[in-house]
Amino acid sequence: MQLDRKFPTLLDRYYGWIVIGAIALLYAPLIAHWYDGWLNKNISLEHEYFSHGLIGLPFAAYIAWIDTRSRWRRLNEVTHPLALPFLITGGIFYLSGLPDFTNLSFPLVLIGVCLWFKGIPGLKLEKFPLLLVILATPNEIPYLISPYTLPLQAFIASCAGFILTHFDVPVTVEQIYLYVNDKIVEVAPHCSGLKMLLTSLYVALMLLYWTGTLRSRGKTLTFLGSTVILSVTANIIRNTLLTFFHGTGREQIFAWLHEGWGGDLYSACMLGLLIPLLGSIEWIADYFHPGTELEES
Incomplete structure (x- = not known):
């Protein structure tokens, strides 16, 4: 019984880390593919237009982890109804196997996570690093x-x-x-x-x-x-x-x-x-x- 009481406490304490770890495991190969393409120029010509992500993605991570983390912790935990649609759409895109959809799933999932944990206030707090991620996500807009x-x-x-x-x-x-x-x-x-x-x-x-x-x-x-x-x-x-x-x-x-x-x-x-x-x-x-x-x- 004591173990049962401790388990929810530990789960609550490390729930955020579990989500971060899951996102890292899912998207580390994708981001590594982006970086390899940008550095070695073996990615499609349209996707080379997003090579500014080489510095933009680390900067976005820096803002989220260093600049806004203390304010994020002070926000009330609230889940917005739009969180689930964003997460489901991101999951479908990720599993589609289509390169552009898989790419776009990354910012969609991040937006969904913000809405899930902190609602609209969390999304507003992280709006700039999310903007950097969105603008660095390879897509076909340059081709269009x-x-x-x-x-x-x-x-x-x-x-x-x-x-x-x-x-x-x-x-x-x-x-x-x-x-x-x-x-x-x-x-x-x-x-x-x-x-x-x-x-x-x-x-x-x-x-x-x-x-x-x-x-x-x-x-x-x-x-x-x-x-x-x-x-x-x-x-x-x-x-x-x-x-x-x-x-x-x-x-x-x-x-x-x-x-x-x-x-x-x-x-x-x-x-x-x-x-x-x-x-x-x-x-x-x-x-x-x-x-x-x-x-x-």
């Missing part, structure tokens, strides 16, 4: 929107041609194609900067949260808008360099910047510029409008 990037591709090609012309490089621009010395460079959908734009906005959200600037709507919108401009500008410069290197026969450096680690280095440097960009926006906002942060929150 790629046909609509043609105006962006044409804009980048035109800008690259304009820059090369001013450096006396003989270039001809036809929609998304650039011709230099009878060599052609295409600003393809995956070269339109969509991946870099998505990654830049993702990293921008992380910086906004880390610095606490996310509380200010004005600074947040200004920074996200500036991030878009910076990302598009960086991609124009990159495509300009690629066109120049390919058109002038510098194939080795073209390959280094296009498919080698040079492209990763270029992207990392561009993302690094987001830090001083955010600092500049905060300094300008505080200089011209001191003491207005609380009003904007």
Whole structure:
């Protein structure tokens, strides 16, 4: 009888850990598959668009475990009616065997767990790490929107041609194609900067949260808008360099910047510029409008 009385107590005490362990066992192979694909680039092209999850998923775990854990414990234990539908849908998706459904089951189950343990207050508390997980979950959205990037591709090609012309490089621009010395460079959908734009906005959200600037709507919108401009500008410069290197026969450096680690280095440097960009926006906002942060929150 004493053992029977202790068992429910132990189960209640470690119930949360049991759930965390079960989720870890179920999704560790899936997340390992994501990381392998992102690091070794052996995942589908559309799923490579979500490689920002390399840093986003650990950051989401850090927020949930370090930043919000004490507040999570203080919340009342309440189960929301929507918890079960989310958990059931996530389970069905996981067991479907379809890659995208299996991927999407991860955030669905996490949302269901939040609703099961702490209801809507728990979901609100964990909304930002859940957002990071959702935005890092591979799906087919990039494939669906790629046909609509043609105006962006044409804009980048035109800008690259304009820059090369001013450096006396003989270039001809036809929609998304650039011709230099009878060599052609295409600003393809995956070269339109969509991946870099998505990654830049993702990293921008992380910086906004880390610095606490996310509380200010004005600074947040200004920074996200500036991030878009910076990302598009960086991609124009990159495509300009690629066109120049390919058109002038510098194939080795073209390959280094296009498919080698040079492209990763270029992207990392561009993302690094987001830090001083955010600092500049905060300094300008505080200089011209001191003491207005609380009003904007």
